[in-house]
Amino acid sequence: MPFDHNHHYHPALLRLLPPGPGRALDVGCGDGRFARRLAAAGMTVEGIDTWDEMVARAIAAGSPGPGTVEYRRADVTTEPLDLDAYAYISCLASLHHVPFDTVTRLRDALAPGGVLAVLGCARPSSLSDYAREFVSAPTNALARLIVFAGDQLNGGADPVAKAPVHMKFPPLNDVRRDAARLLPGSTVRPLVFWRYLLTWRKPTDHPAAG
Numbered sequence: 001m002p003f004d005h006n007h008h009y010h011p012a013l014l015r016l017l018p019p020g021p022g023r024a025l026d027v028g029c030g031d032g033r034f035a036r037r038l039a040a041a042g043m044t045v046e047g048i049d050t051w052d053e054m055v056a057r058a059i060a061a062g063s064p065g066p067g068t069v070e071y072r073r074a075d076v077t078t079e080p081l082d083l084d085a086y087a088y089i090s091c092l093a094s095l096h097h098v099p100f101d102t103v104t105r106l107r108d109a110l111a112p113g114g115v116l117a118v119l120g121c122a123r124p125s126s127l128s129d130y131a132r133e134f135v136s137a138p139t140n141a142l143a144r145l146i147v148f149a150g151d152q153l154n155g156g157a158d159p160v161a162k163a164p165v166h167m168k169f170p171p172l173n174d175v176r177r178d179a180a181r182l183l184p185g186s187t188v189r190p191l192v193f194w195r196y197l198l199t200w201r202k203p204t205d206h207p208a209a210g
């Protein structure tokens, strides 16, 4: 497997799961790798993606249990989502494919107490953002080298179909501003590898959506 920046953050995203089983939605699920991890944690998972080939690949990979996972081809900007329904909604490297205010649809779909976890892609805005990215480049090269060497030792990596990469990343300051406006109380933590982690827990006394 080539080094994958999104997979690298799976453990951090899984730590945000609310306790107990519940419904989860993975937006832009790609080949379903993270959705399967949610199912392995006992969640009842729906994975949605607009790309047929990825949805087919995700379905073919099955589900590990003990939770379940169902995939469907759907566009998060238009798909009717049950209101106040999900304990956990994740977006891994998919939010920058759609207008940022799509998070309001996800906000409304979360159950009170539910968690929205966005592993987003953004370009640096401030001096400290640039300093972090300065570290990302060599770290990225080293991580790729280590994974490549491991693959070679194991007889070479299988070719893997990759989801389309959309490199039009928003500036991190825009993400901070819009998150504060649309998801009051959310946090946006900058990460290496041109990523950020946006976390928002829907207040239990949040007015019902709809």
Ligand SMILES: C[S@@+](CC[C@H](N)C(=O)[O-])C[C@H]1O[C@@H](n2cnc3c(N)ncnc32)[C@H](O)[C@@H]1O
Binding pocket: 006, 007, 027, 028, 029, 030, 031, 034, 048, 049, 050, 051, 054, 074, 075, 076, 077, 091, 092, 093, 094, 097, 098, 163, 164, 165, 166
């Ligand atoms: C960079 S890939 C990330 C895939 C996966 N989440 C991962 O971490 O490997 C972005 C995914 O978002 C999907 N996507 C783009 N626009 C979408 C939309 N409007 N609704 C749902 N999925 C979308 C793409 O088809 C693609 O599979």
